[in-house]
Amino acid sequence: MTSLANRPTPPRSDGDGPVPGPLPPRLTRSLVGRWALFVVMVLVAVVMLYPFWVMIATSLKSEAQFLSGGGFSWLSWRNLSATLPLGQEVLSSTIVCSVSIAVILLVGLPAGFAFSKLRFRTSTTVFLIIVSAMMVPLQAILMPEFVNVTRLGLTGGYAGAIVVYASLGTPFSVFLFATYFRSVPDELIEAGIVDGLGYVGVLRRLVVPIAVPAIATVTVLQFIQIWDDLLVGLLFIQNTSERPITVGLAVLAAGRTTSIPELMAGSLVSALPAMVVYLGFQRYLVKGLTMGIDR
Amino acid sequence: MAQINLDAVTKVFGDTRVVDDLSLNVADGEFMVLVGPSGCGKTTALRMLAGLEDVTSGTISIGGQVVNNVLPKDRDVAMVFQNYALYPHMSVEKNIGFALKVRGDSKNEVKRKVADAAAILHLSEYLDRRPKALSGGQRQRVAMGRAIVRNPRAFLMDEPLSNLDAKLRVEMRLEIARIQRLLGVATVYVTHDQVEAMTMGDRVAVLRDGKLQQVDTPQRLYDHPDNEFVASFMGSPPMNLVRCQVRAGAQRVEIVVGAQTVELPWRYASSHDLPQSGGGVVVGVRPEDVTVADGSAPNTLRVRVERREALGAEILVHLSNLEADGVLAAREESALRLVAKMGPREQIAVGDEVSVRISPEHAHFFDATSGRTLRRE
Ligand SMILES: Nc1ncnc2c1ncn2[C@@H]1O[C@H](COP(=O)(O)OP(=O)(O)O)[C@@H](O)[C@H]1O
Ligand SMILES: [Mg+2]
Numbered sequence: 225m226t227s228l229a230n231r232p233t234p235p236r237s238d239g240d241g242p243v244p245g246p247l248p249p250r251l252t253r254s255l256v257g258r259w260a261l262f263v264v265m266v267l268v269a270v271v272m273l274y275p276f277w278v279m280i281a282t283s284l285k286s287e288a289q290f291l292s293g294g295g296f297s298w299l300s301w302r303n304l305s306a307t308l309p310l311g312q313e314v315l316s317s318t319i320v321c322s323v324s325i326a327v328i329l330l331v332g333l334p335a336g337f338a339f340s341k342l343r344f345r346t347s348t349t350v351f352l353i354i355v356s357a358m359m360v361p362l363q364a365i366l367m368p369e370f371v372n373v374t375r376l377g378l379t380g381g382y383a384g385a386i387v388v389y390a391s392l393g394t395p396f397s398v399f400l401f402a403t404y405f406r407s408v409p410d411e412l413i414e415a416g417i418v419d420g421l422g423y424v425g426v427l428r429r430l431v432v433p434i435a436v437p438a439i440a441t442v443t444v445l446q447f448i449q450i451w452d453d454l455l456v457g458l459l460f461i462q463n464t465s466e467r468p469i470t471v472g473l474a475v476l477a478a479g480r481t482t483s484i485p486e487l488m489a490g491s492l493v494s495a496l497p498a499m500v501v502y503l504g505f506q507r508y509l510v511k512g513l514t515m516g517i518d519r
Numbered sequence: 520m521a522q523i524n525l526d527a528v529t530k531v532f533g534d535t536r537v538v539d540d541l542s543l544n545v546a547d548g549e550f551m552v553l554v555g556p557s558g559c560g561k562t563t564a565l566r567m568l569a570g571l572e573d574v575t576s577g578t579i580s581i582g583g584q585v586v587n588n589v590l591p592k593d594r595d596v597a598m599v600f601q602n603y604a605l606y607p608h609m610s611v612e613k614n615i616g617f618a619l620k621v622r623g624d625s626k627n628e629v630k631r632k633v634a635d636a637a638a639i640l641h642l643s644e645y646l647d648r649r650p651k652a653l654s655g656g657q658r659q660r661v662a663m664g665r666a667i668v669r670n671p672r673a674f675l676m677d678e679p680l681s682n683l684d685a686k687l688r689v690e691m692r693l694e695i696a697r698i699q700r701l702l703g704v705a706t707v708y709v710t711h712d713q714v715e716a717m718t719m720g721d722r723v724a725v726l727r728d729g730k731l732q733q734v735d736t737p738q739r740l741y742d743h744p745d746n747e748f749v750a751s752f753m754g755s756p757p758m759n760l761v762r763c764q765v766r767a768g769a770q771r772v773e774i775v776v777g778a779q780t781v782e783l784p785w786r787y788a789s790s791h792d793l794p795q796s797g798g799g800v801v802v803g804v805r806p807e808d809v810t811v812a813d814g815s816a817p818n819t820l821r822v823r824v825e826r827r828e829a830l831g832a833e834i835l836v837h838l839s840n841l842e843a844d845g846v847l848a849a850r851e852e853s854a855l856r857l858v859a860k861m862g863p864r865e866q867i868a869v870g871d872e873v874s875v876r877i878s879p880e881h882a883h884f885f886d887a888t889s890g891r892t893l894r895r896e
Contacts, residue, residue: 411604
């Protein structure tokens with residue numbers, strides 16, 4: 225504001241033109257617009273963050289304090305860690321998540337590359353079949369899947385869940401990588417070949433580094449999906465000692481005497497990693513979703 | 520460094536012969552320009568040289584070694600792509616040094632060679648930047664740097680200047696020619712721009728529909744085109760090609776344009792296979808060989824000025840011939856359209872009726888059906 229006010233006034237003829245106001249009209253309008261935008265964004269932020277605030281505030285009360293409305297206590301956090309093997313459950317979720325995502329990336333990236341850059345017979349058909357697998361909802365294939373995995377004897381620990389998650393996530397990953405690599409010019413790969421790379425070199429030294437935004441996108445979306453999923457974990461991980469956090473929470477919620485503050489504390493523990501992963505990869509994620517546009 | 524030989528190289532996509540029986544020898548250190556209209560197979564020819572495309576038939580050798588079945592990475596050639604194809608995730612320094620790193624040069628060696636290449640290309644200040652943060656001209660230089668740093672057996676360049684604005688293109692034209700001469704590496708340079716071909720090449724190969732039309736020095740291509748296509752492709756505005764009757768006999772060569780006759784030197788009858796009497800030919804005249812003449816002088820054509828384009832340093836004048844009685848030639852077969860290139864001070868206006876003289880020393884004759892030159896070798 226000061227800089228505007230301190231501007232030297234332009235020489236004015238003493239005619240009868242309109243006296244200039246303190247700000248040119250265009251500037252006024254854009255300032256008003258920016259304030260309006262700011263207010264709207266604050267409102268949106270409040271709406272989005274309010275549930276988190278409720279979770280945090282509620283988890284920091286005892287059951288009695290929650291019902292009466294006031295007070296502060298670590299009691300529900302202490303109870304939570306006493307009832308649930310929190311550390312073990314978070315570890316289980318982490319293992320299932322990371323191994324599934326690793327498989328999804330290891331299959332999806334080379335497959336997407338092959339579908340978009342290598343010419344071979346039936347490539348379009350195979351691609352369409354794989355992509356159409358994306359449309360199949362989990363619930364539709366859950367029972368046959370369960371039968372299969374049981375026959376393989378994998379319903380005890382992580383393996384069964386990992387197989388299911390990986391096979392559910394891979395079609396999307398193949399699709400996203402194929403789309404991404406289509407926006408990468410062929411010449412880039414060919415430049416690498418002329419510069420002395422073989423196929424493996426091309427994949428390792430050009431394709432993977434260029435695909436970082438796509439890798440981030442797949443990782444975040446799959447992480448959120450797998451971390452937050454309850455159904456597969458509930459069905460396929462039958463060893464209590466290997467169950468993930470979502471299953472732990474479900475058990476807590478299904479108990480006869482459910483403590484709301486305790487549940488809130490558990491939900492926070494379960495929600496936090498997904499948020500951290502999202503925030504960590506956000507920079508690449510935006511790039512990945514708008515890829516091809518800034519070219 | 521090495522010579523490049525293509526022997527009857529053919530490439531078929533589906534059932535089109537994109538490159539058809541191409542034989543071409545590029546001497547060691549030579550700058551060979553491959554020029555032709557868009558879609559004539561230039562890029563395909565270059566990609567076969569690089570090994571990015573299989574050869575349908577024929578042989579390609581580099582340095583005397585047949586490379587038909589040699590992988591691109593083992594051919595030791597560097598390619599500059601039309602859209603530069605810089606690695607977006609690497610700095611300029613990494614981009615230029617990439618091939619050296621891949622082939623296993625030591626870190627210090629890579630650094631030194633990249634610094635040398637960057638100095639030649641005036642890129643030293645930009646080594647830390649990503650390609651995204653460079654201007655078009657700078658990206659082009661990085662693409663060049665990536666090629667020259669390797670000191671390869673051959674440079675292959677595919678329209679490297681086509682994405683630059685006109686001024687930068689003229690600059691880089693000189694720059695690339697300078698660097699190529701400095702390094703003395705055999706180069707195949709692809710362009711659709713005949714000006715680039717004329718100004719850069721030691722020799723120029725003209726390609727049309729995958730077939731080689733003529734290979735020669737730029738000046739000889741311009742002065743002695745082998746066919747109508749080369750005649751009209753090289754030079755701007757293109758050579759005037761006039762379908763007319765020629766009469767050779769009785770110590771004179773005459774061409775008949777509508778109702779007018781122009782006599783040309785008798786020597787054309789011995790240097791060219793002109794049709795014996797009254798045959799149709801295509802006569803070619805460069806725009807700069809059409810000049811305004813005194814109306815009473817012999818061997819001039821009466822024409823009317825239809826259009827006048829002042830380009831600053833020269834004026835392009837579009838002319839139509841007049842019948843003997845001063846009316847415009849109406850019949851299609853006797854109508855003549857000529858473009859003349861005149862000096863900037865020429866006093867000439869649309870609608871003027873003037874006499875023009877066709878420089879008798881610089882006429883070209885082509886067969887009316889095949890378009891091939893009638894010049895005797
Ligand atoms: N991979 C391909 N498959 C089929 N046709 C192709 C392929 N590459 C090029 N062509 C065709 O070959 C012809 C020559 O292409 P190109 O060599 O790129 O021409 P230029 O570089 O001279 O413009 C074009 O008609 C083009 O459509
Ligand atoms: Mg091309």
